[in-house]
Amino acid sequence: MTARTVKTNALGLEKTAYKGSESTLCNGCGHDSISAKIIDACWELGLDQRYIFKLSGIGCSSKTPAYFLGLSHSFNTVHGRMPSVATGATLANHSLICVGVSGDGDTGSIGFGQFKHMLRRNVPAVYIVENNGVYGLTKGQFSATADENQRQKYYGVNYFPPLDLCLEAIIADCTFVARSFSGDPQQCRELLKAALSHKGMALVDIISPCVTFNDTPESTKSYAYGKANNIELQQIEHIPPGLVIQRQEITIPDYAEGETIAVTMHDGSQILLKKTDNTHDPRDKQAAIRLLEQSKAEQKFITGLIYIAEPRPTLGELERIADTPLAELPDERLRPSREALAKVMADLG
């Protein structure tokens, strides 16, 4: 998207209103770029921070919710267990937007089970993995997404193939799966906006270089590698509801017939996917799986919207929970009447 001249969003707020506290991560950390893009995305969508909440696990990535959306509630939980907290929190209040931030250690190792079950249950949340292939806070151990045969000075060689979190999400029936690179701010922002517009769980796996422990030339999660090898599946543009007609007038003529896929999101927004050299159709599940398998075999760094499908019912919908958020129910809808207790007692007598 081209730079906009307007300085305030739909809520009349400047972007600075979406900032958090100052980052304490290393200078140049990819995670800080992601925080900036979350701010951009929420600001551009005109989201009210009071109705967003942020969750995270433990690790460098999980510190970042302090650095964006300072007016949103946040809960920095325990290592790898953010998904279960998200599950309970979204059940308790389904009217809010849940942004979960996690790392590859959180998601790929200690919390892998919870991650898979969150996907399986379709907990409504944007799940962002800030994926750097390494444990930063404990100084450079391999994570489960580290490259096979990668070498580290102290820990030697990683002999194990990496887990592909996008692939895991697709086979767990997630209906929005994207990969991005923190060095590609525009793609990052647009994918985040699209994810925020998705109903149900959306996974955005963002390769985010660790400048201290995993930014070596041989690492596939380094800035240099990402910049040189990033193959974008599409140029993606997210068009919020209400802007569709106006934007169509501007953008549609630029897209040749058959090269653009327009996907209407649950909230009425659209994402326009302009094909690059790739012919990948993200609505094709088998194609998405093949694409990921292939790019792994050929060591290709593919980014973009990998898979999108008609949203499945969310956990709360399947549970048939009341329309009023459970956390906001008045006492009289929570505690049955005196007569109801008397009837239960009579039945037991």
Next chain:
Amino acid sequence: MCAVELTTDKRTEAGVLVNDFVIIAATVNGSGSQTANNTLVRALFKMGIPVNGKNLFPSNIYGLPTWYTIRLSKDGYVARRPDYHVLAAMNAKTQAEDIEKLASGGVCIYPEEWKLKQTRTDITYISVPVRDMVKESGASPALKDYVANMVYVGAMAELLGIDLAEIKNALTYFLKGKAKAVDLNYFLVEKAAAHVREHFADAPRNFRAERMTATQGKVMIEGNAAAALGAIFGGVSVAAWYPITPSTSMIDALMDYAKELRVEPDGKTTLAIVQAEDELAAAGMIIGAGWMGARSLTATAGPGISLMSEFSGLAYFAEVPCVIWDIQRMGPSTGLPTRTSQGDVLKTYYLSHGDTRHVVLLPADMRECFEFGWRAHDLADHLQTPIFVLSDLDLGMNLWMTDPFEYPDQPLDRGKVVSFEDLEKFGTWGRYKDVDGDGITYRSLPGQGPAYFARGTGHTEYATYSERPDDWTKNLDRLARKHDTARHLVPQPISQIADEATCAIIAYGSSDAAIIEARDMLKAAGITTSYHRLRALPLGEATHEFMGLYERIYVVENNYLGQMAQLLKMEYPAFADRIISVSHCDGLPLTARWITDSILEKEQK
């Protein structure tokens, strides 16, 4: 061991025991004896006789031995008794041992087709042609095993004088009025009763069930169902759980009652119940829900408590309300999953690493399972902390008679919550700022009040990250202050002071039933005791005062280490030498006999 003969065994002049004996049904697990046993219990209950049923079952789906004991007590005692007088020997594998343990003068009902060698001369053998009767009933092969158990129901009805009409009523109750099922079962009941009447007319009828009015107005329920009902009336709106014996039936009951009591006119529910992938996730879910402002609970047992350890520390330190029921079973490790104990006291009180202390409620009976069921949610919101409720298998999975439950006597207590509007009044607001001096601060809920950053890391009064020593100590000091506040807010202990008492008993939870009886037995043996029943942790001033009154305080509990005795010594070191631990743990509920003998032995030294 001192064995003073205590006279709870009161025979009439004709040598007949009326409403004061124990029935045991020895069956094969999975053979469907539950309906038979429940029917007997309910029939006796409806005859107005105080009764208690206990299921001593194996960790197994089918095949291992299982026993169900039914105690009739005209005096109203409901604790386990170690002896039994009327045996239904339905398990060929255990019959020899079952018969050997039968009290002298007892009655043994067994299947005629076993052609049992009747080796004991001091008991009455009653054989019933179970196989033939089942065949005659026309029961389908799938039902044969189930209905076979009705034979001992019928034989007992005849031998003990249980009203057949009450048996039929009970069958109708448990089989939910399905006439065909009731008729099939009742056919066997009548058949067996007629057989005994005809073939054993002269056999002694030394154990008799006679109508009383002692159960009038009472109901029968299992502790897990009472707990679930309490939670429902406490407004629980998110429950997450992982299946584990003996807690599962609490969630089953929650699901059943939710369908009845928490469905809105549009068919949607105000109680979300999620089966988690493990206990860690269950804990995470209820903490997420509690942080969001819902009332949340999980139910588990010891192994689940261990897994919830890390999350419990987070909820304690980030100050998130939630309720964790621990239906205790035997440990260490997997232990005995289907046997009862009170072995999780120390573990839950200090659950998680670092300096963590929790609020723990200790229900002793059905009314407290219900009351603590709703009160736990008020306490969780009020104190903004996890509330543990320690029930156990004996309370949770057995049928107990009880007075009906009382409707909560206070509205939901949501604690100190600050809204967006309140913030304007407050001016500044610190999530962890102790404005009122009670250690309890004002919390805010996502979407409903000002934002803060909840975390398990070190934090300031304003919820910002801090590694400063003074912030850390200030926070822990405040949490200690909150713990002290909790001492006054939790259910207070109940003291029964006897003026002439020379020693005292402290106990808690399901041991109460045996203590009540043991105190009567001790009194009959010349030892009067005072009794202090703990109902929650942290301990409070009332316990301290009580301990000041007696030189010898017996702390009775169903675990190996004497965990509450240790805790009392730690909390009140000045009285440590007064505490005598009387603890026992073999998988069975404590008996009054064992408690009495243990205390007598020590008192008579």
